[in-house]
Amino acid sequence: MKPTSYDIMIVGGGMVGSTLACLLANGFANHTQNKKRRIALIEAFEPVDFDANKPYDLRVSAISRISQQVLQQAGAWQSIEEKRISPYEAMHVWDATGEGKIHFSAAEIGEPNLGHIIENQVIQTSLAEQAKHHPAIDWLCPNTLKELKIDDDLVTATLDNGSTINAPLIVGADGARSQLRTLAKIEVERQDYGQHGLVAVIGTEKPNQATAWQRFLPTGPLAFLPLADGSSSIVWTLPADRCPAYLAMSDDKFMQSLGEAFEHKLGNITSVSKRAAFPFYGTQAKQYVKKRIALIGDAAHTIHPLAGQGVNLGIKDAAELAKQLLNSTSTDLGSLKLLRKYERARRGDNVATMRAMEGFRLLFGHSASTVVNARNFGLNALDKMPMIKNKIIRKAMGV
Numbered sequence: 001m002k003p004t005s006y007d008i009m010i011v012g013g014g015m016v017g018s019t020l021a022c023l024l025a026n027g028f029a030n031h032t033q034n035k036k037r038r039i040a041l042i043e044a045f046e047p048v049d050f051d052a053n054k055p056y057d058l059r060v061s062a063i064s065r066i067s068q069q070v071l072q073q074a075g076a077w078q079s080i081e082e083k084r085i086s087p088y089e090a091m092h093v094w095d096a097t098g099e100g101k102i103h104f105s106a107a108e109i110g111e112p113n114l115g116h117i118i119e120n121q122v123i124q125t126s127l128a129e130q131a132k133h134h135p136a137i138d139w140l141c142p143n144t145l146k147e148l149k150i151d152d153d154l155v156t157a158t159l160d161n162g163s164t165i166n167a168p169l170i171v172g173a174d175g176a177r178s179q180l181r182t183l184a185k186i187e188v189e190r191q192d193y194g195q196h197g198l199v200a201v202i203g204t205e206k207p208n209q210a211t212a213w214q215r216f217l218p219t220g221p222l223a224f225l226p227l228a229d230g231s232s233s234i235v236w237t238l239p240a241d242r243c244p245a246y247l248a249m250s251d252d253k254f255m256q257s258l259g260e261a262f263e264h265k266l267g268n269i270t271s272v273s274k275r276a277a278f279p280f281y282g283t284q285a286k287q288y289v290k291k292r293i294a295l296i297g298d299a300a301h302t303i304h305p306l307a308g309q310g311v312n313l314g315i316k317d318a319a320e321l322a323k324q325l326l327n328s329t330s331t332d333l334g335s336l337k338l339l340r341k342y343e344r345a346r347r348g349d350n351v352a353t354m355r356a357m358e359g360f361r362l363l364f365g366h367s368a369s370t371v372v373n374a375r376n377f378g379l380n381a382l383d384k385m386p387m388i389k390n391k392i393i394r395k396a397m398g399v
């Protein structure tokens with residue numbers, strides 16, 4: 001059968017791939033000569049319908065203000081807001097070894113909040129709603145990419161249902177284990193952190209104070225992210241070999257261990273949901289682009305989630321690639337010259353953020369007394385420097 005032709009194919013309708021599809025579709029609709037452009041968005045799983053009566057999902061992301069703006073441009077923010085979001089107004093970080101601590105507050109920089117904690121499902125479902133209703137997007141779901149044929153002027157993708165589609169450009173937004181990246185023979189540099197992140201939703205004796213709490217333990221950070229109903233979503237970084245024991249523990253024992261690890265900052269832990277864990281590793285694709293191919297989001301890079309930046313970087317990738325494609329005067333959207341502009345604009349930021357996270361991880365993992373003393377001194381000194389502190393927080397927020 002003859003392949004169906006598109007202008008762009010996007011593999012992966014997760015948070016990043018769907019953002020790109022919506023940005024492009026909205027952008028094309030505003031250009032007279034691009035009005036007829038068509039996008040195929042291929043996603044393996046239908047996103048779950050949001051149900052406000054259901055408890056918070058285990059997977060949440062801290063969404064920065066810049067990502068909020070991009071999601072607004074994508075047309076999904078209002079729907080996200082109507083479902084369920086949890087603004088956070090402060091961030092408190094402290095060192096388990098010593099007295100070092102630092103506090104960031106939205107009020108200090110004249111902002112209403114520092115960002116929002118949002119369930120990944122809420123973001124993905126809201127973007128999928130947009131994509132499904134946009135006349136320029138064909139939402140191909142549930143479908144997976146199986147084979148790829150790259151010719152000089154066209155890429156042809158074969159899907160699991162046997163259908164074939166083609167376009168001058170294919171974008172991989174299919175996550176850390178990107179099938180497109182493998183089929184395109186793009187290698188990745190990978191660093192295994194030997195850590196897992198245990199996630200759960202927990203209740204505490206005291207309210208969360210709309211504050212993101214993070215305690216740096218020698219084994220890794222423990223984060224409590226505030227949810228609007230007063231509970232918290234936790235990400236507890238644990239050595240990979242010790243994580244299974246924490247997953248298997250009785251609820252009572254887990255709550256006691258968690259409370260101790262958190263120094264009972266919000267009183268006793270009063271409830272815990274089911275628990276899940278994810279391996280943490282850092283990756284960088286050696287190339288983000290090849291002729292007719294571009295990688296974005298986790299398909300291009302993953303980082304340690306200790307500062308909650310992974311999807312925010314991916315959303316910035318989507319915004320940059322959309323900008324380059326929408327502003328291009330070239331008739332060939334898959335030209336290497338055009339795609340390289342995207343890679344040049346994004347790789348530096350992604351690598352720098354990855355290195356910074358890596359630096360924090362190593363710095364706080366050190367137990368030598370000289371490092372501990374210097375680290376605690378540095379944290380406390382920085383806490384007393386509002387100008388620098390505000391600059392850091394504004395950079396993290398993207399404002």
Ligand SMILES: Cc1cc2nc3c(=O)[nH]c(=O)nc-3n(C[C@H](O)[C@H](O)[C@H](O)COP(=O)(O)OP(=O)(O)OC[C@H]3O[C@@H](n4cnc5c(N)ncnc54)[C@H](O)[C@@H]3O)c2cc1C
Binds near residue numbers: 062176199298313
């Ligand atoms: C514990 C934990 C906490 C985190 N917290 C934060 C945080 O607070 N803030 C933050 O910014 N980031 C955070 N991250 C990182 C963030 O979750 C990821 O960066 C983000 O999910 C990447 O989005 P993505 O769309 O690129 O990839 P994914 O979310 O992996 O989406 C990929 C999509 O592609 C689909 N797919 C895969 N293969 C195929 C195929 N062959 N064909 C078709 N479809 C396919 C999948 O079904 C999926 O929908 C965290 C990560 C972890 C593990």
